[in-house]
Amino acid sequence: MEYIDHCKKCNKKGVPKTTGFNSGLYCATCNEWLVVTTCFPDIVADDTEYTLQIAFSALPDVKQLKLLSKKLNLNFLQLKQKADKNEHVIYQGKANELMDIIKIIRQLKGLGVEYTINPYFPYEHLSR
Numbered sequence: 236m237e238y239i240d241h242c243k244k245c246n247k248k249g250v251p252k253t254t255g256f257n258s259g260l261y262c263a264t265c266n267e268w269l270v271v272t273t274c275f276p277d278i279v280a281d282d283t284e285y286t287l288q289i290a291f292s293a294l295p296d297v298k299q300l301k302l303l304s305k306k307l308n309l310n311f312l313q314l315k316q317k318a319d320k321n322e323h324v325i326y327q328g329k330a331n332e333l334m335d336i337i338k339i340i341r342q343l344k345g346l347g348v349e350y351t352i353n354p355y356f357p358y359e360h361l362s363r
């Protein structure tokens with residue numbers, strides 16, 4: 236494959252960009268992808284069982300907790316109790332299941348919700 240790092244139209248250097256499941260080099264001047272790869276199949280093919288640990292240092296609002304409980308397949312009251320007591324919530328799942336949850340938690344970050352994933356989760360940057 237030809238290695239492209241400059242835009243053919245404006246000759247500016249491409250910048251790395253990731254959006255959704257696409258990752259590659261992007262020309263900000265022309266608003267065009269120079270090189271794009273889709274990362275989605277990696278996630279689907281990944282059979283690793285990841286453990287997501289969610290820690291609450293404060294209680295997010297009810298609406299956000301409800302959204303999170305739905306994604307975690309956890310009863311809302313159970314989740315609220317855990318959050319109230321600052322207990323960790325553990326979720327085990329495949330990479331594509333975790334992606335949805337991480338997206339929500341990212342929105343809650345800074346609102347008293349933090350998370351860790353084991354083993355190393357290579358798709359985290361895709362959830363931005």
Ligand SMILES: [Zn+2]
Binds near residue numbers: 245246264
């Ligand atoms: Zn360009």
